[in-house]
Amino acid sequence: MALISVKNLTRVFDVSKPWLNRVIERRGKALLTAVSDVDFEVAERSTYGLVGESGSGKSTIGRMLVGLLTPSGGSVEIEGVNLATETDAAKVDAVRSDIQMIFQDPFASLNPRWRVRDIVVEPVVARGGDATGLAEKLLEQVGLSALDAGKFPHEFSGGQRQRICIARALSSEPKLIVCDEPTSALDVSVQAQVLNLMSDLKDNFGLTYVLISHDLTVVQHMSDVIGVLYLGRLVEEATPEELFNNTKHPYTKMLLEAAPQMDGFGREAELPEGEIPDPINPPSGCAFHPRCPIAETICRQERPLLRQVGNARVACHLAQ
Amino acid sequence: MTELSDHKVAPKVAQKSRLRVFLDSDIYYTFRRSPIAVISTIVVTILILSAVFAPLIAPTNPFNPASLNLMNGFTPPMAPNAFTGESFILGTDDQGRDVFSTILYGMRISLFVGVAAVLFAMVLGITLGLISGYVGGWTETIIMRVADVQLTFPSILVAMLIFGIAKGITPIEYRDQMAIWVLIIAIGLSDWVQFARVVRGATLVEKRKEYVEAARLIGRKPYAIMLRHILPNVLSPVLVIATISLALAIIAEATLSFLGVGAPPTQPSLGTLIRIGQGFLFSGEWWILLFPALTLLTLALSVNLLGDWLRDALNPRLR
Amino acid sequence: MSDTVLSIRNLSVEIPTRTGVVKPVDGVSYDISAGEILGVVGESGAGKSMAGNAVIGLLNPPAHIAKGEIWLNGSRIDALKGEAMRRLRGKEIGMVFQDPLTSLNPLLSIGDQLTETMLTHLPISRAEANNRAVAALEEVGIPGAAERIDSYPHEFSGGMRQRVVIALALCAEPSLIIADEPTTALDVSVQAQIIALLKRLCRDRGTAVMLITHDMGVIAEAADRVAVMYAGRLAELGRVRDVLTQPQHPYTAGLMASTPLASAGKTRLHQIEGAMPRLDKVPDGCPFHPRCTYAESKCRAAPAPQISQDHAACWFPLMAEKVS
Numbered sequence: 010m011a012l013i014s015v016k017n018l019t020r021v022f023d024v025s026k027p028w029l030n031r032v033i034e035r036r037g038k039a040l041l042t043a044v045s046d047v048d049f050e051v052a053e054r055s056t057y058g059l060v061g062e063s064g065s066g067k068s069t070i071g072r073m074l075v076g077l078l079t080p081s082g083g084s085v086e087i088e089g090v091n092l093a094t095e096t097d098a099a100k101v102d103a104v105r106s107d108i109q110m111i112f113q114d115p116f117a118s119l120n121p122r123w124r125v126r127d128i129v130v131e132p133v134v135a136r137g138g139d140a141t142g143l144a145e146k147l148l149e150q151v152g153l154s155a156l157d158a159g160k161f162p163h164e165f166s167g168g169q170r171q172r173i174c175i176a177r178a179l180s181s182e183p184k185l186i187v188c189d190e191p192t193s194a195l196d197v198s199v200q201a202q203v204l205n206l207m208s209d210l211k212d213n214f215g216l217t218y219v220l221i222s223h224d225l226t227v228v229q230h231m232s233d234v235i236g237v238l239y240l241g242r243l244v245e246e247a248t249p250e251e252l253f254n255n256t257k258h259p260y261t262k263m264l265l266e267a268a269p270q271m272d273g274f275g276r277e278a279e280l281p282e283g284e285i286p287d288p289i290n291p292p293s294g295c296a297f298h299p300r301c302p303i304a305e306t307i308c309r310q311e312r313p314l315l316r317q318v319g320n321a322r323v324a325c326h327l328a329q
Numbered sequence: 330m331t332e333l334s335d336h337k338v339a340p341k342v343a344q345k346s347r348l349r350v351f352l353d354s355d356i357y358y359t360f361r362r363s364p365i366a367v368i369s370t371i372v373v374t375i376l377i378l379s380a381v382f383a384p385l386i387a388p389t390n391p392f393n394p395a396s397l398n399l400m401n402g403f404t405p406p407m408a409p410n411a412f413t414g415e416s417f418i419l420g421t422d423d424q425g426r427d428v429f430s431t432i433l434y435g436m437r438i439s440l441f442v443g444v445a446a447v448l449f450a451m452v453l454g455i456t457l458g459l460i461s462g463y464v465g466g467w468t469e470t471i472i473m474r475v476a477d478v479q480l481t482f483p484s485i486l487v488a489m490l491i492f493g494i495a496k497g498i499t500p501i502e503y504r505d506q507m508a509i510w511v512l513i514i515a516i517g518l519s520d521w522v523q524f525a526r527v528v529r530g531a532t533l534v535e536k537r538k539e540y541v542e543a544a545r546l547i548g549r550k551p552y553a554i555m556l557r558h559i560l561p562n563v564l565s566p567v568l569v570i571a572t573i574s575l576a577l578a579i580i581a582e583a584t585l586s587f588l589g590v591g592a593p594p595t596q597p598s599l600g601t602l603i604r605i606g607q608g609f610l611f612s613g614e615w616w617i618l619l620f621p622a623l624t625l626l627t628l629a630l631s632v633n634l635l636g637d638w639l640r641d642a643l644n645p646r647l648r
Numbered sequence: 649m650s651d652t653v654l655s656i657r658n659l660s661v662e663i664p665t666r667t668g669v670v671k672p673v674d675g676v677s678y679d680i681s682a683g684e685i686l687g688v689v690g691e692s693g694a695g696k697s698m699a700g701n702a703v704i705g706l707l708n709p710p711a712h713i714a715k716g717e718i719w720l721n722g723s724r725i726d727a728l729k730g731e732a733m734r735r736l737r738g739k740e741i742g743m744v745f746q747d748p749l750t751s752l753n754p755l756l757s758i759g760d761q762l763t764e765t766m767l768t769h770l771p772i773s774r775a776e777a778n779n780r781a782v783a784a785l786e787e788v789g790i791p792g793a794a795e796r797i798d799s800y801p802h803e804f805s806g807g808m809r810q811r812v813v814i815a816l817a818l819c820a821e822p823s824l825i826i827a828d829e830p831t832t833a834l835d836v837s838v839q840a841q842i843i844a845l846l847k848r849l850c851r852d853r854g855t856a857v858m859l860i861t862h863d864m865g866v867i868a869e870a871a872d873r874v875a876v877m878y879a880g881r882l883a884e885l886g887r888v889r890d891v892l893t894q895p896q897h898p899y900t901a902g903l904m905a906s907t908p909l910a911s912a913g914k915t916r917l918h919q920i921e922g923a924m925p926r927l928d929k930v931p932d933g934c935p936f937h938p939r940c941t942y943a944e945s946k947c948r949a950a951p952a953p954q955i956s957q958d959h960a961a962c963w964f965p966l967m968a969e970k971v972s
Contacts, residue, residue: 062835118539122561132547196691201906201917230908267840269865281837
């Protein structure tokens with residue numbers, strides 16, 4: 010059964026200048042469509058990887074999943090409950106306590122003036138739960154010492170802080186943890202420790218992860234299903250094996266080709282063309298067509314819909 | 330900087346004793362290495378202590394008519410009075426009051442008004458700053474526009490305006506009693522803007538940080554986020570402004586009192602003493618003016634220097 | 649080997665703090681030849697950027713060079729001060745930083761910045777400088793260079809800005825480029841473009857490059873040789889292919905194995921236990937010994953051998969077959 014079901018999810022940001030500037034400069038409102046018509050489902054106890062470059066809307070989707078942002082269109086249902094429209098407060102509260110998030114910056118995600126103990130158990134205390142000894146237990150589960158509970162965040166390294174964040178996320182016994190670039194601020198060797206910890210916890214607690222990252226290798230290692238985003242749209246979705254061995258969308262191909270490779274000594278990669286377009290004025294038709302080596306007339310005119318091709322879902326007119 | 334907080338907002342049992350944490354902290358280290366900070370702290374401490382314990386230190390109670398002897402009037406410092414033979418360290422004023430004692434009691438009023446006014450401005454400014462920074466939208470626009478408008482007037486003018494209005498609406502028999510409180514509110518109201526601005530700015534930065542999002546995520550209410558999460562993190566610039574404001578508030582009080590709209594002669598502050606003293610400047614009784622003025626200068630200057638140092642110490646980037 | 653452009657000998661950088669002196673760079677030696685790209689790789693706090701800053705004389709006081717020598721094209725530069733260092737920085741050493749905006753003046757058009765730099769350092773006329781500026785922008789792949797020469801930095805995207813920075817770094821024809829995390833702030837697709845550009849330009853001109861990065865993949869693709877740093881010291885130095893495929897230092901081996909790419913198909917990543925020591929708590933002996941699975945008593949007692957040649961700073965370097 011799907012734990013998360015996302016349908017036609019859209020989010021538009023108003024990035025216009027202040028009202029007076031608009032009147033004086035005679036400009037209309039500027040709207041940025043950060044996420045557009047995204048559909049996917051995440052099965053319980055699986056890891057869904059969302060990968061994309063800047064402006065792909067991956068973080069916006071993550072924030073809508075946990076309810077930090079409300080969708081402009083479409084819906085997010087978690088355990089069958091749509092947090093944005095559900096009126097039954099008890100239901101909303103029940104689902105909310107099942108969702109947690111791990112953030113990118115381990116230096117900004119812990120309140121510097123709080124002791125680790127209070128940080129870790131806040132999700133429980135905020136609901137009026139009993140948190141005696143909970144912080145110590147959780148800290149040991151994420152590989153820190155129970156004695157660390159009395160310290161302040163500044164006494165820890167980046168990797169240790171991320172472990173504290175994970176402990177906090179676990180304290181309300183969630184089913185789903187949305188991880189927004191959990192390791193991109195960390196060094197490679199620390200990244201390995203944190204990713205291993207996340208895998209272990211997933212098995213021990215039966216967690217479901219949505220893993221948001223720009224790093225293909227991390228997503229490949231962790232995920233059961235990967236969704237590739239480009240300019241707010243899902244362009245390809247497949248299992249890692251399928252995605253890496255039988256790549257269908259030209260953008261995914263470009264990403265894979267451009268990513269540095271550990272054995273690519275002196276490799277002259279086939280260079281990607283151009284840069285990511287301005288999301289306020291995205292290209293017509295398929296947003297990728299100006300950079301696409303195989304684009305045809307139809308790509309410029311008609312937006313490709315996500316469709317089943319083999320074992321993958323692809324949004325490309327020419328994929329087969 | 331974070332170490333400073335350890336002893337300020339520490340909610341639970343510390344691993345190290347708070348004194349130890351403080352002695353190990355960077356802030357204490359920079360403090361020790363700054364002679365200006367050490368000296369001004371010592372001076373401020375001495376002044377505050379002598380104001381607080383004025384009744385114990387002062388040789389006479391200058392406001393007790395029974396202890397006054399008009400014959401002692403205009404005694405120069407360190408010299409015996411021509412009629413009574415009594416001598417006073419800093420001399421006496423026209424009514425024979427010991428200047429040293431009036432300064433100690435006057436400093437009590439000055440410090441009390443200054444501290445109370447800054448506390449008032451701080452509470453008001455922090456509250457409005459937090460709300461406008463965190464809530465945003467129209468609330469923010471209204472609060473900050475009011476602040477902007479107030480900022481265009483010199484604060485002493487605002488204080489005089491408020492003082493005037495308050496005086497107009499208080500019944501005459503309460504005026505002297507109310508004067509101190511009106512003074513506190515007048516100075517406080519003219520001073521909240523900078524607290525509000527700084528807190529709003531810091532709140533805008535903090536509210537985008539992920540720890541605030543983590544709190545929102547678990548359904549914490551806005552007031553809980555503002556008070557428990559954001560407030561402790563915006564306090565260090567507030568501390569700096571509070572210290573510098575204290576110096577300014579003491580001067581503002583003295584100015585108002587000097588202009589005759591502040592502390593009443595029955596409860597003279599340093600400003601009132603200076604106003605009284607300047608009447609005798611040209612008749613040769615210089616000590617009645619000089620010593621209160623020097624005290625005010627020392628007090629304001631050392632508090633200000635302390636504030637300057639605190640700003641540098643808490644904001645390493647500004648150095 | 650061709651001519652040595654930069655030669656660092658036994659370089660130590662020290663920062664006095666109130667609890668003692670820390671050494672973010674400790675006894676590091678390496679050379680870079682003309683046309684060669686030396687990748688300097690390490691985790692945060694390993695001292696890789698600090699070494700680069702020491703070369704260009706941009707250490708923030710109280711950090712200072714405590715020991716060692718830096719030679720550029722046969723002359724010693726570690727003691728240069730003020731104006732002499734500034735001239736050298738523009739003329740002989742070009743710099744590319746992580747954030748392109750720190751290297752560009754927001755108030756000058758990019759054309760002005762290019763011509764100013766060239767006129768300061770090269771004996772050419774203004775007209776000539778203008779022509780060269782357009783050529784430089786074309787060379788780094790800015791479309792419509794002639795029209796965009798009067799644009800300001802904020803009118804360019806992040807990738808284009810980094811191209812401008814590269815043009816600026818190269819326009820005075822320096823013999824050494826120091827690129828400190830030049831692609832960390834960029835997207836994968838743009839990163840590939842920038843790395844390729846840097847590689848091509850420096851090969852063509854015979855410019856030596858110190859490429860400082862934390863990304864092993866970038867090193868693999870761009871560098872000729874690599875210097876692996878750990879806790880301020882050089883852990884391993886050698887040809888990229890040798891170091892990455894047959895690392896001799898246990899730290900390099902662990903680092904390589906812990907990347908998700910190297911563990912493809914496995915459920916768990918290889919992990920090096922513990923974390924890099926803080927600079928004020930670097931252990932005695934080999935700094936890596938507390939985390940090293942091969943450590944013996946000698947590693948705890950004696951500091952690892954210092955290296956300047958292609959080798960690992962390790963008492964018991966791994967043989968090829970020991971690496972799993």
